Every structure is written in C-alpha cells, then in structure tokens.
Amino acid sequence: MLDKTEKQAVAAAALKYMPGFGNDFETEALPGALPQGQNSPQKCNYGLYAEQLSGSPFTAPRGTNERSWLYRIRPSVRHTKRFSGASYPHWKTAPCLDDHSLALGQLRWGPLPEPNDRTNFIQGIRTMTTAGDAMTQVGMAAHVYAFNDDMDDDYFFNADGELLIVPEVGSIRIFTEMGIIDVEPSEICLIPRGMMFKVSRLGEGEMRRGYICENYGAKFTMPDRGPIGANCLANPRDFKTPTAAYEDKETPCRVLVKWCGKFHVTEIGHSPLDVVAWHGNYAPFKYDLRTFSPVGAILFDHPDPSIFTVLTAPTEEAGTANVDFVIFPPRWLVAEHSFRPPWYHRNIMSEFMGLIYGQYDAKEEGFVPGGMSLHNMMLPHGPDAMGFEKASNGELKPVKLDHTMAFMFETRFPQQLTKFAAELETLQDNYIDCWDGLERKFDGTPGIK
16 A cells, blocks of 8 residues: 555656647647647537636737637636635735835845644745736735645635746645646746646655745746857756646535735635646746756856846836846856856846755855845845955866755846735844955055956
C-alpha cells in the first residue's frame, strides 16, 4: 500500500506538459472529447458543454488575442451560486494607502513566519506592497505566502489579475481548470486572470512558503531580446503548459472569487475543475528558472539588470514595464578591471526583491532565503559596505557565482507599503546601516588613483 507521499510521487511522475510559450495547444483527457473542425458543435461528445474563456477583448490583434475553448462537465455558470461576502484582510489590492507610521526608506525583512493555525494557500497570503489601480488594470502587488494545509474542497479565481507564483520552501501542486502543474523551488507558475484553481502540498514537511506577483496590467510575456538575437535568456521551449486533467467530484465545495479587491464566496455541490478537453492559447504554465541562459559582460563593466528579465508585462510606453520579473541566477563573472556586483544607483523603477536560495552577490549578510527588500523609485541602493570592499579588492579572476537564485518584481509605479509589511516582526530596522561603512576615500592630490 502506498502512503500519501509515495502516491504523490507516482502522480507527479505521470504528469505531462506541452512545451512552448503562447502556443495554440490542444489536449484531451478522454479520447474524442475535443471536437475537430469546429469549436461549438450542436452536441459535444461525452455530454460535455463547450465554453470559451477569453483573456483579451474579442477584437484584439491576432498576435495578442487570447482565448481557449473548454469542454467541461458543467458550464461555469453552474460553478457559482449566490455569493456572500468573505474577509481576507491581509490580501490588499491597489489603490491601497494603509495607515502606518513607518517612514520612507530602503527596507528589508526576514522570512515570513510559519503560521500557527491550519492555513491553506489563500488564507496564507500576505500583501507587502501594492502599486497602481486594479480597477483600471494598471500596476501590481507583491505578496508572500506561508501555508500548512491543502485546499481540498476550496477553489479560487482572481478577476483582478494574473498570479505569478514563486515557491521558496517546499513543492506545491496547482490543480487548474486546464490541468495539473507541480512546482518546486527554482520553478515559477503563472495562473491567468480568471482561471479557477486550488493548491496542495507535495512531498514531506508541513509548511510551504514563497512569493507572488499579482499583475493587474497587460499579461506577462517574453521580453524582446533586441541585439541579443533569437536565443538565450528564457527560451520558449522551456515553458511548460499542462495537459488536460479533470476532477469529477460530487461533494460540497466552496468557490472564492477576488473581484476589484473584494472577496466573495459561493457554495456548490461539485468540483469546478471539470474541463475534460481544451484548446487555445489562454493557459497556465510553469518555467524552470534553472533553464534561463544568462548573458553578460565578457570584457568589462556590469550590464544593466534588464538582461536578466524572464517575463515582462508591458505598458503602452515602449520599454517601460508595468512589471518585470527579473532573476539573478548562477553565472560566471569574468569582467576585467571592473566592479562586478551591481553598481550604486537610483532608479525610476521600484524594486521588490526576494531570495529563493543562496546568497545575493551585492549583500554579504542580512538578506536570507525567504527574505525581502524594497527599494522604491529614486531611493539609492547598491552593495553594502562589506560587499563593496570585497568586490573592490578581490582578485579579478573568473569566478563562478553559484548556488544562488534571487529575483525582483520591478515596476514603473511606486510601491505602497501595507500596514502588515510596516509592522511585520521580521522587518530589519538596521538595514539602512549596511552602507555606514562606505567612508570617504577621496584624495584630490593629482595623480592619486
């Protein structure tokens, strides 16, 4: 007899994914469930209902038009009944100007503490920052999550934006309308706006922890590579979309909806994850950050961090992102006569950073896995004093920056701090002191270097 962990391992091994980014996929969990040659036949096989899920206006240009046709046991109008209000006070939505006393500044936190009570994925979400306005579909929110319970009979969809999920502790299973995705630390998963899903734990251990970017704006897409050309960075074939899978369950279930920042719940008598077949290009996916192919300086200087962009959510202004998802993966440092870590800078963008594992090269201490930092627009930041001295005086031989994975949610808009973040017990009051050792070194004597 297999125990729960062994059953999960067997199930995970059986999962299949389809490669590619933004492709038109087709998949069926039962043979013949997917109609051929038309989208909406008079009668679908197996007594299924045909339904379209649109992620863009019908008249969007072909290159940006997103929709999928779903063939399901019940149409989604049967997956909601009368709604009642629900309260999730720690999940905030922009515009959010929480009242707190923490002054403006560069900020850093330790990891989110483990929950004391039984907590599922949705209950375990805590908002750190918000930017923009969800009701005008502009901006984003940075969340962290920590949970120790599964969403067995609870389901969720978010009408306010898509969710980019970044695990840091423990693997999770995300059962979506379109199929099942298993995600481990160093992988990410994107759930499109409006898509139903539930989350459970995989493997051993109670707690699962990680980060979420809630993108209110245009959907995440791959950045243009420009002069880099056709290859490197994130390659399309490494994005994986699940094959069709469905849950045929006739038991009491709850569906929770987030809509314009408010939560609503409805009770139904069956699982809403009942899509037996589907085709289209509006679908969830996962991506392994370890397949990112970094490019960088092979002679001198440190390039802009934009070379590490995995996904970008664009705005109408070219090159100015609603939000970028950027990583700092293992890589070789070989630049000659150059300061190799990120330089000191002030930026029109606002940067929320997290660390999945290892150590970030610009911070020698204090920034730990599960931790966070916030450098809002035009606030100066860069290597701490120890990092500066190490990089300024070290031997400039080729060095492998290994066993590290940091990331950044970077947005054009100012990120407003929530009351929860301002009062979080892991806030590092001494973070600003990390630059105190950067003393004056100036000597105006001619010829002195």
